Amino acid sequence: MFRTIFNTVVIAACFFILTALHAEAAGFKDVPKEHFAYDAVLWAQKYEIINGYSDGTFKPNEMITEQQFAKLLANYFELEIVEDELKKQTTTEIWSDEFYNSLASYGVPLNGYLHNSIRSQPVKRGVVAQAIAHLADAQQNLNSSIEFLLEHSISTGQNPKYENRDLQKFFGSTNNMTRAQVVTLLYRMDSMDFYYISDDAEAIHKNEDNNSLNERAIEAKKQLDASLQQNPSSSNLWNGNYRYVYQWGKGQYERNARYVTISSANSKDFYVRLSAYDGKYEGTTEGYAVITSAKKAIMQESIKGNRCIIEFEHLNNAIKVTEIDCSAERKNGTNFSGTLRKQ
Known part of the structure; x- marks a missing residue:
């Protein structure tokens, strides 16, 4: 009798220790406790809103693409999976299709419903604001969506000099967001119990007017502010996330x-964000690269005004990056040359 009780206590104790160790080990190796989004990332992982990469990282400081945001949003609001499928202009099936199908059924304002190339581009803060405010509070335009986030301290402004002068510039509606920033925003939403779907979004989902999924997707995109709407073009071939890892x-x-995000490409230039990791040394550079030919571009300086020469060559589903001199911007990783695959 005593041995049975003793064994039960020991087993229970071991289980408690193992559980505690598992809890301590949870998370991602590139999101340390001192990271501003640490609690938010743990929360999102616990509730299966996010998952990381196969190497055990979350890449919190990478720009989040619209399709990554679409997945987080659908998971957070636990949107119903729909049987209908969008008839895309880009016919190739990709992993984000199921999330866009669901979001279209609720009329969520997004750009990439019909084009895979747009889905892989960084999502703008204004798009994030409109998509969330539509689902949570039935807001119909960019200004009211921003006000919803600001009033409830879900998000903040980025440009104080425009406060009380220009709401969209104050919020930074055309700026990109990182993966950590979006997760933190959803974490704040949850803490304030904003996880119910608005009546307007539910009505679109019930679809009493029998509109097709494509019709609802097209109408949803029209809800985006004109400053946020994106359409595919040949220059957008540069846009996307690229990576190279040697372990x-x-x-x-x-x-x-090397992790590179290219966005806002046009016929003349594009915006680039390059994160370098060389052992314990790391650094991030941002700036504009001038397109010099159909497949080549060069960045001469960072947005800080520092000399930073990086050459880019567009390849098939990849880019070649050659760092010539970024010593004024960061002391490490200035002689890298290699091919980064598009994600």
Whole structure:
């Protein structure tokens, strides 16, 4: 009798210890406790709103694409999976299709319903605001969506000099967002119990007018502010997320890596954000690269005004990056040359 009780206590204790160890080990190796989004990322992981990459990272500081945001949004609001499928102009099936199908059925304002190329581009803060406010509060335009987020301290402004002068510029509606920033925003939503779907969104989902999924998607995109609407073009071939990782050991710092996000491409230039990881050294550079030919571009300086020469060559589903001199911008990783695959 005593041995049975003793064994039960021991097993229970072991289970408690293992559970505690598992809880401590949860998370991602590139989101340390001192990271501003640490609690938000743990919360999102616990409720299966997010998942990371196969190497155990979350890449919190990478620009979030519209399709990544679409997945987070559908998971957060637990949107119903629909049987209908969008008839895309880009016919190739990709992993985000099921999320866009669901979001279209609720009339959520997004750009990438019919084009895979747009889905892979960084999502703008204004699009995030309109999509969330539509689902949570039935807001119909950009200004009211921003006001909803600001009034409830879900998000903040980025440009104080425009406060009380220009709401959209104050909020930074055309700026990109990182993965960590979006997760933090949803974390704040949850803390204030904003996880119910608005009546307007539910009515679109019930679809008493029998509109097709494509009709609802097209109407949803029209709700986006004109400053946020994106359409495919040949120059957008540059846009996207690219990565290169070389792991020479098992340790967290035993690797070389480059993560590049290209956005806002036009016929003359594009905006680039390059994150470099060389062992324990890391750094991020942002700036505009001038397109010099159909497949080549060069960045001469960072947005800080520092000399930073990086050459880019557009390849098939990849880019070649050659760092010539960024010593004024960061001391490490200025001699990298290699091919980054599009994600």
